[in-house]
Amino acid sequence: MGPHPAVAAIRLAVRRVLHDILTEYFSGTSEPSPHDSERTAPGRPASPLVLVACSGGADSMALASALAFEAPKLGMRAGGITVDHGLQAGSDVRAEEVALRMRELGLEPVESITVRVGRDGGPEAAARDARYAALDAAAKRHSAVAVLLGHTRDDQAETVLLGLARGSGIRSLSGMAAVSGADGRYRRPFLQLDRQTARKACMVQSLPVWDDPHNADPAYTRSRLRHEGLPALEKALGKGVVEALARTAQLSRDDADALDTWASQAEASVRDAAGLLECAKLYALPPAVRRRILRRAAIEAGAPAGSLFARHIEEVDRLITGWRGQGAINLPGKVVAQRQGGRLVIRQG
């Protein structure tokens, strides 16, 4: 008898991603063989290490178990990292328990890392920044080729809705990428898988999971969306909403990528010999392309990407499309945008 369908589903999702990683590792050979050392670049281990980032929640526990099962079959090594943000009483004990569970699954190396969480951008964002910094450092320390994250299709649907509510364009509708980070380090094998399957896989494998109280705390936007917003949407629109939102993410990502490429190609043609942006040429571009060029110019001048909102770019855009002699526009990071003699100047004020 084969494994339970939920277990089969999580393993298949992980196997696919490990295959991709191996193929890339052995530089594009379609039939990678980790045992064929001649295919390995000099100095590279024949058996690459993949780490799982595990919080102890159902999604990442399921991921850890599938990685532990699949990696050795492909000649890969599998380890795990858990991060203790130190934000709740007893979080250190829990992190040690999660590390123990990963060792029991056969993962090696396993590390529990304690981070110091700052306060920049709110507690959730600060914890995330500290976590990714710790995961980056761990990946480097262990020379891991990839770090797997347990985001599911449900997380993706929530991210799309949060992006939609921000009102900032299709990039924010594109959710999380299956591959992200430096050198494509981060992989999300469960992005097409629903949370319920991960939960079920833990249950049938008797894997203990930890339910983060934050996930149920209505003080957090994402938690309200998960427990009230999405169920209400499903009730109104039907069960397929989560899947449709995840599909929206993929389609939006492709569209946003295409527009980014278009903007990169168009940019050179709207700059004069001195490298300044020519307003008349910008005016002739489609708004989506023009806004991308303006955003990029503002970031190049020093505006922090995270604080540069759609309303800022719209204001700069009005220097092109609604010109009536308005003064300089102040942007985040002390950047100033100004129209001067048919040119748009964006620089530090």
Ligand SMILES: Nc1ncnc2c1ncn2[C@@H]1O[C@H](COP(=O)(O)OP(=O)(O)OP(=O)(O)O)[C@@H](O)[C@H]1O
């Ligand atoms: N404390 C942590 N230590 C290590 N990895 C983490 C930690 N918290 C989150 N992650 C990683 O980031 C992914 C997404 O985490 P997030 O908190 O957004 O979702 P979650 O619903 O809590 O996930 P999970 O059910 O796996 O805990 C997790 O699946 C895991 O891979």
